[in-house]
Amino acid sequence: MDNKQPIGIFDSGIGGTSIWKEIHNLLPNEATIYLADSKNAPYGEKSKEEIIHLSMKNTDFLLDMNCKLIVVACNTATTNAIRELRAHYDVPFIGIEPAIKPAAIHSKTQVIGILATKGTLNSELFNKTTEMFYHTKIIEQIGYGLVELIENGQMETPEMTQLLHSYLNPMIDANIDFLVLGCSHYPYLIPQIRKIIPNHIQIIDSGLAVARQTQNLLNEIGFNPDNNNQPIFYTNTNPTVLETILGSKYNVQEKDF
Template sequence: MDNKQPIGVFDSGIGGTSIWKEIHNLLPNEKTIYLADSKNAPYGEKSKQEIIRLSMKNTDFLLEMNCKLIVVACNTATTNAIRELRTKYNVPFIGIEPAIKPAAINSKTQVIGILATKGTLNSELFNKTTEMFYETKIIEQIGYGLVELIENGQIDSPEMDQLLRSYLQPMIEANIDFLVLGCSHYPYLIPQIRKIIPDHIQIIDSGLAVARQTQNILKEIGFNPGNDNEPIFYTNTNPKVLKTILGGNYVVQEKDF
């Protein structure tokens, strides 16, 4: 079945591009529209109702662009708003949750770490997931300040290194063997994290799993048969950081939404 409509992807900023890249790599023929709500980043410090409102605003924008499927490329928006989105809109949604399950199942030390936003760690959906793995000790750490530094293009800054060391050192001392990245911004920090944690600690994010789920949904609603697949990127702040993190010659449009 053919379906030329685009896939919509939104995040509270540039972090969801880590998810977008996995989707684009797996499904290069699909046209994609990426929405970076950087003006309101980070979502992780906002109330549940505000996260729901922003997620609906982003969804309305993408549906106006005729999207056939919407990827919520934000852990905080998924864990706080996806139930409401699925209730309100008649379009498939794919969310992103911290990959607790593979970490807990494969952990040898029975101790895993998760670095995520306050909004994700405090959500009902996240707490339901962690309850399933009560035999595993899960060390939770809110990544205060990390999203803001990434959004400001300060991934390699001394401030970033200092924050990461303060968050990761207690996990290392607790003998974690898996580190779950519970925010779509955080995969961009993997090179910095690798300098801090021992080699035996595995890092898990959800990007490839989301791309595979997108592929599964497209089997039901249709793939793009053609080559009209130039991705479109929108941001409501200065597009410079988004352009830098994407690399290549992608066009980023600044638009108030």
């Protein structure tokens, strides 16, 4: 394997850029290719079969770009498809799951909240994870409509504020002390969430943990020694929102896949 091969990262849309940023910050020498399947977002409302099909399509695209490993920067795709991906392809995969474990271990109230997509919360992998922490009350909330608003660049709108209040207020009333963000889109909502929840409630997402896991895997397969790699971003819809989130520094290419 050539160490200079890029890391491939895909998500149902722009949300996985929150994971890409953590990877890029920790591993700035690594070449990265990011794939935003925004045309099919959100994955959370799709069937398991559809999610597997889309995940394989994204993987094929990234492997055609000669990627040495694939980061599935989508909770829904990880919890529904990563087992099939690992069985089908001879390339390392890194997934992203809701960080239930650190929240459950450190919770003092023994009540934690998780905001995630329907596809993640209904998955077999997620249910197996939560069963391990039976001593903790886990308040699950599907984030209906959140991904669609984020994908449309409507992160700071009255509609978003109203939805977040309706999802978070019952968790606050139930005395949670940790809020787990179970979708890679949701870290972009942290500024709005912070305005709603009390200061003592800690917010946990999986971005840094995924970056560290990527670093650990590269210890086995080899790091890229170059530091002049310009990240490449692809989307199959209008790139405006993705460009806004990333900033003018990066080039986003619209491509049908």
